[in-house]
Amino acid sequence: MEHGKQIKIPATYMRGGTSKGVFFNLVDLPMEAQQAGSERDRLLLRVVGSPDPYAKHTDGMGGATSSTSKVVIVSKSERADHDVDYLFGQVSIDSPFVDWSGNCGNLSAAVGPFAIHSGLVDKDKIPHNGIAEVRVWQANISKTIVIHVPVHEGEVQELGDFELDGVTFPAAEIRVDFEDPADGDGAMFPTGNITDVLEVPLLGELEVTLINAGIPTIFVDASAIGYLGTELQGDINRDEDALARFESIRAYGAVKMGLIDSIEQAASRQHTPKVAFVAPAKSYQASSGKSVDESEIDVLVRALSMGQLHHAMMGTAAVAIASAAAVPGTIVNRASGGGEREAVTFGHPSGTLKVGAKAQMCENSWKIEKAIMSRSARILMEGWVRVPKHATS
Template identity: 65%
Template sequence: MANHAAQIKIPAVYYRGGTSKGIFFKRSDLPEAAQEPGTARDKILLRVIGSPDPYGKQIDGLGNASSSTSKAVIIDKSSREGHDVDYLFGQVAIDKPFVDWSGNCGNLTAAVGAFAVSQGLIDPAKIPQNGICTVHIWQKNIGKTIVAHIPITNGEVQETGDFELDGVTFPAAEVQIEFLDPADGEGDMFPTGNLVDELDVPGIGRLKATLINSGIPTIFVNAADIGYTGTELQDDVNNDAAALEKLETLRAYGALKMGLIKDLSEAATRQHTPKIAWVAAPKDYVSSSGKTVKAADIDVLVRAMSMGKLHHAMMGTASVAIATAAAIPGTLVNLAAGGGERNQVVFGHPSGTLRVGAAAEMQNGKWTATKASMSRSARIIMEGFVRVPGDCF
């Protein structure tokens, strides 16, 4: 019988954060070869999640066959002044041997502070016996500060509660998150300098787009311009191969215009960013859970793609982009929401609604966002060890 390497055990915590799920690691708990960026780290995370899987099911790993659940997080104590922990996020491809490190996951951000507290990465003096523990997070992918307000009861993270989040079945404790200076990367929030650009996309034609770097680079278009209403659910889009191809082409042309890629072919290896989303004025629709969302209860309809599929709710980072764009008069998001100045917006997504806030101001002739905020929740689903074959990396 051939000799095969035994499995190794890696301490890990499986979390739901917002409307996503991911596997969380302390950097120091990873095998030494994976404590630094590189092939070994990527191979281990791919094996943990169960990718690449030509069947698309991730049966042999912790992924659940959707972009919302094919995620890995690495947390470390921060050496950066004024910050408690460093947060690094990897979006693991399902059918390709690829981990995308180009952006953040806003949903899993809700679990980062809780993980830091429960794993002993926070100075005990900062944790109240009862109250709120404020955790300052350095988001390493995009080089930004996030502040998470973690509820504490009897010295431990409070996970249960009555806060309801559309897209999550059960209520939990509310976690308030603030994204400071959320414009992504070093460049301008509007990389082209325009609130609205025109794209000329094969198969679609000429259409207007708002290209914004906030939370995550995002391309917003009007739903009507791509043949949608803004009330779509996943099956309306994800079962239409021609539509998915058209949306991916639109994403590639938007990425090129934003300067994120130099050649259209590069979009294939940059799946996590930018995001593509479409907006429309409010109208009644039935959410994926069967609940009716009333036009009167929302300001704008938004649908967004993640890793080539319509997201079942809304990515947290794209929610930041929505909040920021809505706050700036003249963007497509702002116009779809009725125009004017606003510091918060309630948008309708496939699973229901979400309220997000943002503060934006004009500085030296350019728009800048100072803060975006939203409420999420997080819960440990399972903790212990994840096992992978010892020779997988």
């Protein structure tokens, strides 16, 4: 019996924010995987180790969670005023598909360092000491992200004293600017309303804020669905009925947002939209055992990703939180205390995070010029990833 051979592909395993994934330079991929399509998806599924009915990713580079089953493809940009193009894939754990419908805000922070390490940024843009601005075209959502990468003696500075809840060790701070983070046509609120009513089976009528900033997100008041807003992963992820209810909210919200045409299509679009529930600030104990005092935060937010409560907060969802908090009358804004604001500190299962966004009314619709947050990133391993040759054809 002919078993074939493995091939090796240059790859870098990186942490970005509270996520990690496998990074590729586009030109290093096999020719058949350099274009979008089934060949690329089949290769990346095998790299990560999906689909895995055991949900462990033992035979791949994935970590069997929504935060660690990710791939990134970066290439030199031909667009004016951009250094690189960045494509993000959310790899399903137990199903054979890669979701390309949205961005990962956490891994966005790692794209700048990866681009510099890979020689994709012109050397004259990299200071000997200082901050390198890497302008990134986010190909999934057609948006510009500016990543401010610290440089020391001509090299990316990865280590530092910046602490990020949800990440064990400190590192160098990387500021990430999401320019005009709303939907491509400028519709931050796809229905035109800052709040809507969703009719969801078994839950009835739910008031929600549907927003497309950073990533399409459905916000609901925690008390309306029987929660406090202080829940941790175990409180939600061990409850199959609760997960089914959240998936129902997600599916009906996706239809309302115009992202899908029917409820049945939600199963093939797991990455977007996200569902998050919010509550006014109150003290709680984070998953690490750290105490978060009510005085430290403006609002509580818990969000689900790929059908599970996230251990911290997705970076793109943080952009959605900042954007919604900045608009008076949204569910997030009301839970945050109301009024106008340009920054919000929210409590999540791993701790706290501060994000900034300034909203303005333009031609009868709300617009966010830029959302800002700080993350960190670090190379964990670099070299080659090996996959069976048949995975590439």
